Amino acid sequence: MPRSRPFPAPRTASPAAPDPKWLAWASPPWLKRQRAPRQGVVTLDRRHLYILPTRAGVGFAALLMAMLLTSLNYNISLGFALTFVLGGIGMACMWQAYRNLLDMTVAGASAAPAFAGDPAAFSLRISGSDAGVRIGVDASLPAQAATLPASLSLARDATGQLTLHLPTSQRGWLALPRVTLSSRFPLGLFRVWSYADLPLAALVYPKPEPGAPPLPFAAQPDDDGAASLPSDDGVDQLRRYRSGDPLHRIAWKHSARTGRWVSRTGEAGSLPTCWLDWQALPQTLTNEARLSRLCAWVVAAGDTMEIGLRLPGVEIPPGRGGAHRRACLEALALWPGRAGQPAPEGSR
Known part of the structure; x- marks a missing residue:
C-alpha cells in the first residue's frame, strides 16, 4: 500500500511591498522640500511654480473635446473655428496665470504678539517686478490652521502687505508655518501656486484670567x-x-x-508700588493658572502704579510704561525660561 504524503502547509499571503516608483509619485519631493530664503526673501522663480487646471478648467477642456468630436462627425467648419479659438484662449489663460506669480518676491514683515486664544497676526511683504501688474494673489496657511486666505493686487513695480491670522492655543513662541501663494487669474481655469518658508515667529502671552481678583495692592x-x-x-x-x-x-x-x-x-x-509675587498666590492654583492671573494683573495695572514681578528664577524690578509691561508679559510667556531670552531667527 503506497505511503500517503502529507499535504504541504498552506502559504500565508505576505503583504506585497509597495512599489518604490508609486511611492515616489504619491509623495513627490517638492511637497517636502523647503527653500531657505535669501536674506529673508523668497523669490517665486520658474523652478518653484506649479500649475494645474481647476474644476472649471477640466470642464472647459471636456467641452472643447466634445465640440471637436462633434465638428469632426458633422464636418462643421464653424465648429472647428470656434473650438480652436476657445482652445487658444485657454492656452493664453494658462500662460497669463503662470506669469501672474512669476518672479514675485515674498518676505516677512512683522509678527504682532497676542494672548493665548486670540489669533496672532503675521504680515508679509509682497513685491512685484517689471513684468506687469499682479491681480488676485492669495496667501493661505495649511488647512489645519483653519484660517481664511488673504488676497491683494499689485500695480507694476509696487509693494504690498498681506496679513495672515493664525489661531493660538498656548503661550510661547509661535512659528509661522509654510505659506501657500496662489492665483486663479484671469478666468479661474488654472491654479498656479508656490510655497514660502519664512523665519517669522510671534510671541504668545498667557491668557488673562477672566474675572481675576483685584490687584494685591498694599499701601x-x-x-x-x-x-x-x-x-x-x-x-x-x-x-x-x-x-x-x-x-x-x-x-x-x-x-x-x-x-x-x-x-x-x-x-x-x-x-505706588505693587509687587506681583508668584509665591503669594494660592497653592491650589496650577502653574498655568498662576501665569494667567499674573498676566491679568499686569494688564489691569496700566500706568497708574509701578509694578514688579517675581517668578521662580525671575525678578523684574518695579516700573511702569509700555516697555516695562511688555517685559513682564514676555517673562510670563517664556517662563520657566529666563526673561529676555533671544527670539527665534526672523521674529519681530
Missing part, C-alpha cells in the same frame, strides 16, 4: 499714616480720616475697599 503708610494710592483723577496722598475733614476730600472708593476712612490731602506723592 505703605508714612509716619503720619498717609499712603500713596491711585485715585480717579491722578495720584493723591491719602491719610487717615480726621474729624472735620470736608466730605469732598474723603476717598470713598478706597474707604470702602480698605474698610477704614481715608482722606485726600491734595498733594501728589510718588507712584
Whole structure:
C-alpha cells in the first residue's frame, strides 16, 4: 500500500511591498522640500511654480473635446473655428496665470504678539517686478490652521502687505508655518501656486484670567499714616480720616475697599508700588493658572502704579510704561525660561 504524503502547509499571503516608483509619485519631493530664503526673501522663480487646471478648467477642456468630436462627425467648419479659438484662449489663460506669480518676491514683515486664544497676526511683504501688474494673489496657511486666505493686487513695480491670522492655543513662541501663494487669474481655469518658508515667529502671552481678583495692592503708610494710592483723577496722598475733614476730600472708593476712612490731602506723592509675587498666590492654583492671573494683573495695572514681578528664577524690578509691561508679559510667556531670552531667527 503506497505511503500517503502529507499535504504541504498552506502559504500565508505576505503583504506585497509597495512599489518604490508609486511611492515616489504619491509623495513627490517638492511637497517636502523647503527653500531657505535669501536674506529673508523668497523669490517665486520658474523652478518653484506649479500649475494645474481647476474644476472649471477640466470642464472647459471636456467641452472643447466634445465640440471637436462633434465638428469632426458633422464636418462643421464653424465648429472647428470656434473650438480652436476657445482652445487658444485657454492656452493664453494658462500662460497669463503662470506669469501672474512669476518672479514675485515674498518676505516677512512683522509678527504682532497676542494672548493665548486670540489669533496672532503675521504680515508679509509682497513685491512685484517689471513684468506687469499682479491681480488676485492669495496667501493661505495649511488647512489645519483653519484660517481664511488673504488676497491683494499689485500695480507694476509696487509693494504690498498681506496679513495672515493664525489661531493660538498656548503661550510661547509661535512659528509661522509654510505659506501657500496662489492665483486663479484671469478666468479661474488654472491654479498656479508656490510655497514660502519664512523665519517669522510671534510671541504668545498667557491668557488673562477672566474675572481675576483685584490687584494685591498694599499701601505703605508714612509716619503720619498717609499712603500713596491711585485715585480717579491722578495720584493723591491719602491719610487717615480726621474729624472735620470736608466730605469732598474723603476717598470713598478706597474707604470702602480698605474698610477704614481715608482722606485726600491734595498733594501728589510718588507712584505706588505693587509687587506681583508668584509665591503669594494660592497653592491650589496650577502653574498655568498662576501665569494667567499674573498676566491679568499686569494688564489691569496700566500706568497708574509701578509694578514688579517675581517668578521662580525671575525678578523684574518695579516700573511702569509700555516697555516695562511688555517685559513682564514676555517673562510670563517664556517662563520657566529666563526673561529676555533671544527670539527665534526672523521674529519681530
